[in-house]
Amino acid sequence: MSKAEQLTGQPPPSSLEHDWLESENTHREPPLPINGLLYPVDLDDRRVVKAFESVVDKVISEVGGLPAKIETVQVDDPRSGFPIPRIVIGFRVDELDAEQLAQLEEVAVRVYGDDVRGTKTRQGKAAKTHFYPKLDAGRGEKPSLDSTIGWYLGTETGTPNRSYLGIFVYRHIGKTDIAAGVAARKDGDWFTEKTLTDNTGQTYQGGSYIIEIRESGKYTDPNGGVVNSGLYQTDLAELAIYVSMVLTGKKLPPVRPGLTYRIYHRMNQIGLGPDTELPGLEPQLRLVEKTMILPLASPELTEALGGTPKSMGLIGQVGTGKTQIIKHFLRQNNGIMMVPVSAYDLETELHKAMERRRILPRVRDIAVKVEKPVVLVIEDLEFLANSDNEASNLLLNELAGIHNSGYRVLWTTNHLEKINPQLLEPERLGGGLVFCGLPTAAARKLILDQHLVVASRTKELPLFNQVTIGGTSISSSEARDKLLQALAELTEGFTPRFLKDIVVEAIGNFMLRISLEKCRLDGLTELDLEGQGFNVGDWDEALQKVRRSYDVESRIREDERLRKLTLPGSGGSRSKLGFPQTAEGNDDDGSTLASQLLRVAASVD
Structure with a gap:
């Protein structure tokens, strides 16, 4: 087990957890296991x-x-x-x-x-x-x-x-x-x-x-x-x-x-690993379940009530959890065939003669064979459905047949404004739009907590010691919680990916301090954590480094723009599905981790 794994509680990225789902760019053939229905085994890998x-x-x-x-x-x-x-x-x-x-x-x-x-x-x-x-x-x-x-x-x-x-x-x-x-x-x-x-x-x-x-x-x-x-x-x-x-x-x-x-279900489980919590995305998950998954998975109940399953779109900027929502549903054994299709491959297919098409006929054959509803998953839909792209008109005709066949589509985009408006009609792709906004402070704390263990993995050595800031003493049992709360309040506009980067950077700073103290880089073990603990400097340096590579203001502006496009009737009120129109307030004198931590430590829970 690596030192980083011991400290973070997170295993290194699995060789089977493929980067096409981690990326916002799916314009290439995704590897196994996600595409097991549509591609042969890659013998070079x-x-x-x-x-x-x-x-x-x-x-x-x-x-x-x-x-x-x-x-x-x-x-x-x-x-x-x-x-x-x-x-x-x-x-x-x-x-x-x-x-x-x-x-x-x-x-x-x-x-x-x-x-x-x-x-x-x-x-x-x-x-x-x-x-x-x-x-x-x-x-x-x-x-x-x-x-x-x-x-x-x-x-x-x-x-x-x-x-x-x-x-x-x-x-x-x-x-x-x-x-x-x-x-x-x-x-x-x-x-x-x-x-x-x-x-x-x-x-x-x-x-x-x-x-x-x-x-x-x-x-x-x-x-x-x-x-x-x-x-x-x-x-x-x-x-x-x-x-x-x-x-x-x-x-x-x-x-x-x-x-x-x-x-196919086993392929998804083995390839993606166990399901994880998605802090702050629970409302989005419930919306997709209510609008698409449940009506498809329970057709008799849907028919009895006169309901209709709808296609769903996940809208949000890069890193706001759209892909994680897709992963969540790919892992589920709910009686639905979730089939990811590359937007690039689908565009290529739409330009072929009917007799030369492969992807959609294959999906239809599988749907008939397994006798289960099908959901096509298309990430970065704007690449295919752009009004200036000839393929969007071809997709219009194809979607009519897909909808009539009982299939639905779960799609994502960072640029809702680029999609052909005709494709957003309810009987095509616009059955339901779900806004995936920047996480709130409460969600940010949960995300940070998810990536940081309480103690070392094997010997359960504590990683936080009692600290005193500005005359205020914070016990070791409270130090971790207060630190995460302070970080959450200082990271308005941060996406989950960059919140994780802060944890990774802080762990690196902590390990480097131990290395310098021991005067060596190799052979360090979990025993070297005895008597050690994170300090505020580890986290402050990590926060500042990530901030330098992250344009918070542009992220907040983009979040607000997409929220208004997706939820035009939400006004300026805080929405559970997105970022509030008014920025979360942070006192000017709380812009550093030390001052923010002092304020948090002195606050009454």
Whole structure:
């Protein structure tokens, strides 16, 4: 555990918590797990493959399937000769009967379609077993001590090799067996150790059956081009889980709804981590729940009352919690498919002919399959819906179909004024506008509190000591609370991100003091915190540093401008959903942390 983690109580950013949700710019393809419905596995990114493996392992464990081994390998492209990556999901069993083989074929047909090369001919007879060199042989390498015999369940033609995509069911056999011309049993049964014989007529003592799913994904080819191929992540995960269930004798779920929703929900949970509190954003969360989530998640109640779920827009400047609200709902298992779509990708799609579109048809297919309502999530909508952008007119037509299909949209923008007014009609995107303003003093204190632990993580050493300011003594138990209150009152106009920066800077100052006192940078441990504690200087220096990089006045002006656009009827009164029109008052002589802390310490709670 890092020192910063011990002091802040916050783990370092997860490699799976992707920065596209932390950024206000979503004009690029978001990685797994958020986009598992719309993109294949990124084979160039080890973190993405690991996240995918975690999802598959988790759901396989839940359904009682056979554990899988997932890895990426390089294979030679038969056409170009260049090495290309494949993701391989492997299983091993000692016995495999004809019924299980038929189920594996059914699984392949579910995912790859009716053109799968099956285990029987079109006349219903047992198809001839395929012979091919062992799958791990290199290009041009001849089989030596052993080869393989088995079935290929996929859509490619020709002699299967390890660059093919699909399901491979095989076992290793010896050269003598090849010479004997071992073929499929005429009665259609599958091979077992008791039924497969070598050329001497003796029972073949071969190895276990190996079942492999070999698929492509997103990767960079040797020429520097980006290849996007293979199954979508949710489809590939579902295929792997189905195979694992067959191999343990579990009954397959119906094609509809299948396991897509369950898998997708796990992807979001693993990728985003546990839910956290969102201080100051509770009213916004309730509005989205009331206006969109609840009516979609409870359609019978909605219909009984004559209600209608609406699309929702989150309006606010950078860093006011819009993305955190989206993360919150992506984590929820509320029976709704929340599907983030890049504004850039959607614009590209809208300019394509209908038959070449991929994203929206895929969303429609998933909605039909899982039988659940769909919410499209589009961040930075102004990029797509700008009145000057031709795509906004195309979006107008598309949204009519989306709305009639029962889908809704949760969108965000920093620039409400740039969006085509026609798109803000209630039957399109303007069903409900939610203003995400700058946090109030009470919310700022909660945000600061969220990022600062009370004591060290393991030994629970106190981090605040008794202090005396201007003759006023503040006990160690009160020091932390009073400090956060003073900071909250001095940070009007600060967004959550910059409030966190203050905590991080103060921790750095504290650690540096300890380092200078110990005369070393390396090897410091939690034990070095004994007798130490934050002082006012740590926080004052942190506050001043962050202030120098933060234009508070422009933030407040922008907040007020967006509030008036979003809530034109709110007047000058304080709104729970936004920043008050009149600035929060701070005495001029309270502009430094020390003087503000003195005033707070002397106040009566």
